[in-house]
Amino acid sequence: MTEVIAVIGLAEHAVSAAMARVLPPELSERDPLVRPSEHADFQSNAALSLAKRAGLPPQALARQLLGELDGGAISATLSGPGFLNLTVADSRLWAQVEARLAGERLGVGLPLAGTRTVIDYSAPNIAKEMHVGHLRTTVIGDALVRVLTFLGGEVVRQNHLGDWGTQFGMLIQYIDEHPEARWRGGDPDAAAGAQVSVLDGLYRAARQKFDADPEFVERARRRVVALQGGDEATLAVWRELVAVSGRAFQQLYDRLGVLLTERDSVGESTYNPFLDELVGELVEAGIAVDSDGALCVFFDDVTGPDGERVPLIVRKKDGGYGYAATDLATLRHRIRTLRADRILYVVDARQSLHFRMVFATARRAGWLTDEVEAVHVPFGTVMGPGGTPFKTRSGGTVRLAELLDAAVEGAREALADKPHDLTGEAMEEVIRAAGIGAVKYADLSTSRAKNYVFDIARMVSLQGDTGVYLQYAHARVRSILRKAPAEALERPVDTTLPLHPAERALILLLDGFDATVREVAQELEPHRLCGYLFSLAKAFTDFYGACPVLKAETAAARANRLALCRLTARTLARGLDLLGIQAPDRM
Numbered sequence: 001m002t003e004v005i006a007v008i009g010l011a012e013h014a015v016s017a018a019m020a021r022v023l024p025p026e027l028s029e030r031d032p033l034v035r036p037s038e039h040a041d042f043q044s045n046a047a048l049s050l051a052k053r054a055g056l057p058p059q060a061l062a063r064q065l066l067g068e069l070d071g072g073a074i075s076a077t078l079s080g081p082g083f084l085n086l087t088v089a090d091s092r093l094w095a096q097v098e099a100r101l102a103g104e105r106l107g108v109g110l111p112l113a114g115t116r117t118v119i120d121y122s123a124p125n126i127a128k129e130m131h132v133g134h135l136r137t138t139v140i141g142d143a144l145v146r147v148l149t150f151l152g153g154e155v156v157r158q159n160h161l162g163d164w165g166t167q168f169g170m171l172i173q174y175i176d177e178h179p180e181a182r183w184r185g186g187d188p189d190a191a192a193g194a195q196v197s198v199l200d201g202l203y204r205a206a207r208q209k210f211d212a213d214p215e216f217v218e219r220a221r222r223r224v225v226a227l228q229g230g231d232e233a234t235l236a237v238w239r240e241l242v243a244v245s246g247r248a249f250q251q252l253y254d255r256l257g258v259l260l261t262e263r264d265s266v267g268e269s270t271y272n273p274f275l276d277e278l279v280g281e282l283v284e285a286g287i288a289v290d291s292d293g294a295l296c297v298f299f300d301d302v303t304g305p306d307g308e309r310v311p312l313i314v315r316k317k318d319g320g321y322g323y324a325a326t327d328l329a330t331l332r333h334r335i336r337t338l339r340a341d342r343i344l345y346v347v348d349a350r351q352s353l354h355f356r357m358v359f360a361t362a363r364r365a366g367w368l369t370d371e372v373e374a375v376h377v378p379f380g381t382v383m384g385p386g387g388t389p390f391k392t393r394s395g396g397t398v399r400l401a402e403l404l405d406a407a408v409e410g411a412r413e414a415l416a417d418k419p420h421d422l423t424g425e426a427m428e429e430v431i432r433a434a435g436i437g438a439v440k441y442a443d444l445s446t447s448r449a450k451n452y453v454f455d456i457a458r459m460v461s462l463q464g465d466t467g468v469y470l471q472y473a474h475a476r477v478r479s480i481l482r483k484a485p486a487e488a489l490e491r492p493v494d495t496t497l498p499l500h501p502a503e504r505a506l507i508l509l510l511d512g513f514d515a516t517v518r519e520v521a522q523e524l525e526p527h528r529l530c531g532y533l534f535s536l537a538k539a540f541t542d543f544y545g546a547c548p549v550l551k552a553e554t555a556a557a558r559a560n561r562l563a564l565c566r567l568t569a570r571t572l573a574r575g576l577d578l579l580g581i582q583a584p585d586r587m
């Protein structure tokens with residue numbers, strides 16, 4: 001595997017070397033501040049930022065840097081009040097294309113080799129259907145898994161299923177009292193979705209009874225005790241609930257094309273055996289204290305609207321452990337047993353306070369140290385068409401499966417107007433890829449913190465910043481390549497050809513793929529990759545409009561431009577793959 005250094009890296013290196021010759025060490029080691037520019041390929045404003053400390057007027061410092069700049073393929077000029085404009089030689093840019101095409105990885109390095117990241121994502125709740133609220137965590141989490149893995153990191157996926165808690169006592173008791181409620185049987189795989197639908201209904205019925213009937217509350221409570229005490233009959237029903245839900249979740253994961261499998265499922269119940277000991281340790285250390293019969297952790301900087309401190313409740317008054325205790329045990333397990341360097345929790349922004357308190361508690365207990373980074377990766381809400389929280393007409397939650405059906409139908413309509421050479425199952429596959437890709441792209445391209453409106457017509461539009469647009473852009477480049485004669489594809493890149501400005505712009509973007517992917521891994525913001533791919537598709541359109549490819553003036557120009565097509569197609573496909581989106585060859 002050969003890593004290709006991007007030309008921006010060469011430019012930075014050249015400016016840094018000039019700085020080392022001109023400035024004292026404490027200044028010369030600073031960032032050379034090289035950025036893409038409208039006036040040249042790049043611009044450095046190191047002179048402007050360091051002039052004062054160097055005791056020189058910015059232009060004078062810039063001139064000195066220019067005099068010492070021995071850029072090789074990078075040439076520089078002075079501009080304005082002290083900018084250095086940097087331009088890369090044409091031959092060097094063609095060489096970049098050739099180098100990136102040479103390997104499977106497009107010249108991207110493995111900066112995360114040797115690191116281990118745990119990613120907690122999806123985490124739906126057993127006996128309930130996956131709904132719109134699970135979309136973002138599942139899609140964003142999966143993109144982060146792919147990006148970190150691509151950069152050489154070891155990634156441990158953890159699906160923290162909600163499979164434990166008093167609600168299961170309630171549900172199992174209700175099922176026991178309603179033997180006529182048929183949710184079992186049938187072909188297990190095909191029926192899993194339907195079974196979970198029935199369970200979801202039973203769950204709601206159980207909740208209603210629970211809220212209305214104190215005697216049922218008492219029976220449900222006894223059932224919780226039976227469940228936690230390991231009563232075999234109760235556990236058997238619980239296991240069945242977990243299995244049926246697990247199958248239904250897996251069907252959705254497969255449909256979405258996310259990497260989660262049953263092996264990644266580590267539900268809340270897993271940590272149950274450790275809670276007594278863990279809470280004991282917190283009490284002994286004086287971290288958890290009694291408050292009105294409950295065991296709580298308090299924080300000086302976490303207060304409610306009335307100024308009262310808001311606690312993290314690790315054990316409830318009734319002696320039961322909840323979400324917080326489980327998350328503490330989970331965090332400790334990920335640090336001690338999974339040996340993570342970085343732990344990401346891809347969970348709704350509304351749980352920020354919970355994670356702040358869990359992390360702070362683990363820090364106080366000494367489990368979470370500076371060697372490990374625990375990060376809540378929050379995201380905004382998916383809104384309904386009116387810009388209000390997404391609900392069904394009757395006010396219920398919107399099932400994820402239904403949303404996906406609707407998106408695929410939307411894609412079918414959007415694609416219907418387009419001429420295409422596909423039929424039958426091949427066309428169906430493309431429609432599915434477009435519909436699912438549209439949903440994922442709409443989600444990933446919104447900056448994480450923002451809410452967005454689930455608008456299918458916009459998502460499946462062939463114009464604008466959509467998944468379908470990018471899939472089409474990719475398929476179009478592939479179709480150009482299919483028409484190219486073999487000898488033109490085999491001809492090596494001729495690095496002596498002068499560059500057209502549209503070729504230059506495209507190459508500079510292609511060369512920036514590496515930096516974009518690293519940025520996503522660093523900032524945990526997949527939308528940057530979406531923005532990059534959208535710019536790339538547009539730059540390709542500009543290039544294709546300005547530079548004939550198959551009808552280029554010379555055989556050498558044709559070969560060079562075909563190499564650009566190949567690199568564009570591969571970069572688009574790889575980028576979409578990192579987002580978990582399919583890139584069909586034909587559409």
Ligand code: ARG
Nearest residue numbers: 120123124160161162327347
């Ligand atoms: N099951 C939870 C929910 O639906 C999400 C769990 C997130 N992960 C965690 N470690 N708390 O809200």
